[in-house]
Amino acid sequence: MSTKALRVVWRITRLNFRAQLEYRSEFLMMIAIGAIWQVSVIVFATVLLTRFSGMGGWDSSDVLLIPATRMLAHGLFVLFLGRVHGLARHIQEGVIDTYLVRPMPVHRQLQLSFFPTNAIGDLTVAAGLMAGALSRSDLDWTATRITYLIVCVLGGMLLEAALFTVVACASLRYPAADYWGRWLEELLGTFGSYPLNVLPKAVGGFLTFGLPLAFVAYFPAAVLTGHDTAVPYWLAAVSPLLGAAAYLGSRLLWRWSLGHYTGVNG
Amino acid sequence: MAVLQGWRAARVTPLGELHTPPRMTAALLRLTVQVVLVASLWHGLYAATGTTAGLTKDQAVTYAVLAVLATRIRELDQYAGRDTVLQHMHFGTIIYWYLRPLPPQRYYALRALGEQLYGLVWVLAGYVICLAAGVVEPPKSAAVAGVFAVSAFLGQWVLYYVMLAIDQLCFWTLRNGAAMLILIFAQNLLSGVYAPLWFFPDWFITMSGFLPFQATLSVPLSLYVGRIELSDAGPQLAVQAAWVVALALLTRLLWRRAARRVISQGG
Numbered sequence: 001m002s003t004k005a006l007r008v009v010w011r012i013t014r015l016n017f018r019a020q021l022e023y024r025s026e027f028l029m030m031i032a033i034g035a036i037w038q039v040s041v042i043v044f045a046t047v048l049l050t051r052f053s054g055m056g057g058w059d060s061s062d063v064l065l066i067p068a069t070r071m072l073a074h075g076l077f078v079l080f081l082g083r084v085h086g087l088a089r090h091i092q093e094g095v096i097d098t099y100l101v102r103p104m105p106v107h108r109q110l111q112l113s114f115f116p117t118n119a120i121g122d123l124t125v126a127a128g129l130m131a132g133a134l135s136r137s138d139l140d141w142t143a144t145r146i147t148y149l150i151v152c153v154l155g156g157m158l159l160e161a162a163l164f165t166v167v168a169c170a171s172l173r174y175p176a177a178d179y180w181g182r183w184l185e186e187l188l189g190t191f192g193s194y195p196l197n198v199l200p201k202a203v204g205g206f207l208t209f210g211l212p213l214a215f216v217a218y219f220p221a222a223v224l225t226g227h228d229t230a231v232p233y234w235l236a237a238v239s240p241l242l243g244a245a246a247y248l249g250s251r252l253l254w255r256w257s258l259g260h261y262t263g264v265n266g
Numbered sequence: 267m268a269v270l271q272g273w274r275a276a277r278v279t280p281l282g283e284l285h286t287p288p289r290m291t292a293a294l295l296r297l298t299v300q301v302v303l304v305a306s307l308w309h310g311l312y313a314a315t316g317t318t319a320g321l322t323k324d325q326a327v328t329y330a331v332l333a334v335l336a337t338r339i340r341e342l343d344q345y346a347g348r349d350t351v352l353q354h355m356h357f358g359t360i361i362y363w364y365l366r367p368l369p370p371q372r373y374y375a376l377r378a379l380g381e382q383l384y385g386l387v388w389v390l391a392g393y394v395i396c397l398a399a400g401v402v403e404p405p406k407s408a409a410v411a412g413v414f415a416v417s418a419f420l421g422q423w424v425l426y427y428v429m430l431a432i433d434q435l436c437f438w439t440l441r442n443g444a445a446m447l448i449l450i451f452a453q454n455l456l457s458g459v460y461a462p463l464w465f466f467p468d469w470f471i472t473m474s475g476f477l478p479f480q481a482t483l484s485v486p487l488s489l490y491v492g493r494i495e496l497s498d499a500g501p502q503l504a505v506q507a508a509w510v511v512a513l514a515l516l517t518r519l520l521w522r523r524a525a526r527r528v529i530s531q532g533g
Contacts, residue, residue: 025439044460051318199303199310
């Protein structure tokens, strides 16, 4: 992206933010909804950790690293790349057709369509949970570990973005595919925050190779805390790289899908 | 005539679903995966633990799976049909609800009735399969089954009013997406969809006792799995009935006030 394009992106983002501020109570409630949604994960995790003695051999401080990593990755995804989720609405309302005739890439226009206020709430709670998880952790947080954690968060963000981009590509052809996006969001929120070895092997395998949810936070947390997983150590360790590769692949798929988009008028 | 009118309005949503087989296939797959995942999670959690929060493993699994099935009742994609109150308010088409010979509140109730009956077919089919596969336990006795049926009916009635109240919010707020999300979230959390309320701290259980949400799901499912004994069922059913009456009065008042806010062609 050129400097000029970056300046345009920045100006549009500022305008979008001001537009969100027009309805003050809605703005504050959108922040609240982001926070509340994430607090629900914390409540559920806390309830389970209190009632059950650890999960799948992980003690509570190690388990907390999983939702903290996932939430931070999710918050960043919502902030930077999240508008790809819910593309079907743009298609249904014909907005995507106007994107096609403007001199800016469609994907960028989609990401600049509005400011994701809820990301502020998401990231606030996620940062709080990460601070809590790190303070309870007995691990020696060396520069290498911290760098790896940061890279994993970014990799998780890209992996989540890749999954939603694939759904968006399907939406370009079948707008009803948006339904799968909502399901994906639900699955990531529900099962992306716990050690997957608590589940039967077949189910864990599905959430690793069928839907690569395990690579978002579970494997990175396992590598950091030294827990064994159902996959070889090296595969768990390269989770961030898989995220980056998956995102690049999904963008290529996006380009191909957009080329085959026909719109409501054929 | 009224029956015919009612039938036509009630069948709109089920017909829409039946004419989109991919959506039904997706719903089937999603429900199946969700049931398997939830049952696996609770089996895994109980692997090293006995009775927790008064719930045995079988009770917890049964509760969690039935909660997943129950969410299917009101989980139709109304948005794709462009017939949500939120969309009508956004596009200004809510006025048509007031121009028809059918009053909006009756149209809304009939649509919801059709949806809930359609969802019930899914739930019953899912329940029979889960029962046959041994994923959920059958009720302990005929009396428990009977009380559960009454409680589930009242629960759905309360749920209808809760969802209606959420929709009615649209009449007062220009942008209410966040408010609706918060209320839907509260409904899921406080009714025990995410996890049985018995696992939560005491203060949380006490607080939810003052709200209508637990009457929609937690009470009927607790009766089913035996976490609430039959001897305690009376007061619980009475509370559910009280919520039905209170919410009916509230939403009736809101319908009346909402009608005064609807404008056509700029007023």
